[in-house]
Amino acid sequence: MKLLASLTLAAVVSTLALPVMAQFQKPEDAIKYRKSVMTVQAAHFGRIGAMVNGRVPYDAKVVADNAAIVETMSKLPWSAFGPGTDKGETRALPAIWTEQAKFKEGADKMQSEVAKLSAASKTGNLDAVKTAFGAIGQSCKACHDDFQQKQ
Amino acid sequence: MKLLASLTLAAVVSTLALPVMAQFQKPEDAIKYRKSVMTVQAAHFGRIGAMVNGRVPYDAKVVADNAAIVETMSKLPWSAFGPGTDKGETRALPAIWTEQAKFKEGADKMQSEVAKLSAASKTGNLDAVKTAFGAIGQSCKACHDDFQQKQ
Numbered sequence: 001m002k003l004l005a006s007l008t009l010a011a012v013v014s015t016l017a018l019p020v021m022a023q024f025q026k027p028e029d030a031i032k033y034r035k036s037v038m039t040v041q042a043a044h045f046g047r048i049g050a051m052v053n054g055r056v057p058y059d060a061k062v063v064a065d066n067a068a069i070v071e072t073m074s075k076l077p078w079s080a081f082g083p084g085t086d087k088g089e090t091r092a093l094p095a096i097w098t099e100q101a102k103f104k105e106g107a108d109k110m111q112s113e114v115a116k117l118s119a120a121s122k123t124g125n126l127d128a129v130k131t132a133f134g135a136i137g138q139s140c141k142a143c144h145d146d147f148q149q150k151q
Numbered sequence: 152m153k154l155l156a157s158l159t160l161a162a163v164v165s166t167l168a169l170p171v172m173a174q175f176q177k178p179e180d181a182i183k184y185r186k187s188v189m190t191v192q193a194a195h196f197g198r199i200g201a202m203v204n205g206r207v208p209y210d211a212k213v214v215a216d217n218a219a220i221v222e223t224m225s226k227l228p229w230s231a232f233g234p235g236t237d238k239g240e241t242r243a244l245p246a247i248w249t250e251q252a253k254f255k256e257g258a259d260k261m262q263s264e265v266a267k268l269s270a271a272s273k274t275g276n277l278d279a280v281k282t283a284f285g286a287i288g289q290s291c292k293a294c295h296d297d298f299q300q301k302q
Contacts, residue, residue, distance in 0.1 A: 036191050040188055
C-alpha cells in the first residue's frame with residue numbers, strides 16, 4: 001500500500017514535472033508565470049464578483065466574457081508548480097510538493113467549478129451565476145488556506 | 152483640423168479611460184494586470200516559437216492550444232493603459248498617452264496578426280504558422296520600440 005502510494009506520487013510528480021521542464025527555462029520564470037496567471041484570473045473573477053454582489057449592474061454578456069477568460073486561466077498555472085519552484089518570490093507552501101495529490105484535487109475542483117460558472121454564464125441566469133461564483137470562491141479559499149503563505 | 156484632432160483624441164482617451172475606471176481600483180492594479188497579461192502572453196507565444204524555430208518538434212495541437220491562449224490575451228491589456236497608469240512600476244513610455252491613435256493602431260495590428268496565427272494554427276500547416284508568427288513578432292517589436300522603455 002505504501003509502495004502503491006509512492007508510485008502514485010511519483011507518477012503525479014513526473015506528470016507535473018515534465019511540462020515545467022519543457023515550458024520554463026528557469027524556476028523563477030515558472031513562478032512569475034503562475035503569479036501572472038493568478039493576477040489575470042483574479043481581475044476577471046472580480047469583475048463577475050462586482051455584478052454578483054450588486055456593486056455593478058448585471059450584464060450577462062460581460063459575465064460570460066469574463067467567465068470565458070477565467071476558464072482559460074484556470075487551466076494554466078498548474079504546470080508551473082514543478083520541482084525547484086518552491087523557493088524565491090513565492091508564497092507557495094511546501095505542502096504543494098509534499099501533498100501533491102491533495103493539491104491536484106484542489107486544482108481539479110477549482111477547474112470544475114469554473115467550468116460550471118462558464119456554463120451558468122451562458123444561460124444569463126444571475127442566480128445560477130451567483131451559485132457557481134460562490135463555489136469557486138470556496139475552492140479558491142480552500143486551496144489558499146492550505147497551500148499559500150499568509151501575507 | 153486641430154480641433155478635429157483634439158476631439159478624436161478626447162474620444163480615444165475617454166474610450167480607454169472608461170473601462171479602466173470601472174475595472175481597476177487603483178492605477179497600480181492596472182499596471183500589475185497589464186504586465187501579467189504580457190507575461191502570460193509571452194510564455195505561450197514562446198512555446199509556439201520553440202516549434203517555429205525547430206527547438207521543439209512540431210505538434211499542431213500544441214500550437215493551436217497556445218495560439219488560442221495568445222489570442223485571448225491579445226485582447227486584454229489595452230483597457231489597462233488608462234489615465235494615471237503612466238507612473239510607478241512600469242516601462243510604459245509617455246508616447247502611449249501622447250500618441251494614442253498610433254498606440255491603438257499598433258494594438259489593433261497586433262490583435263489582427265494574432266487572429267491570423269490562430270487561424271493558421273487550425274490548418275496544421277507549419278509554414279502558415281511560421282508566417283503568422285513572424286508577423287506577430289514584428290508587431291510586438293514595433294510597439295515595444297515606440298512605447299516601451301528599454302531595459
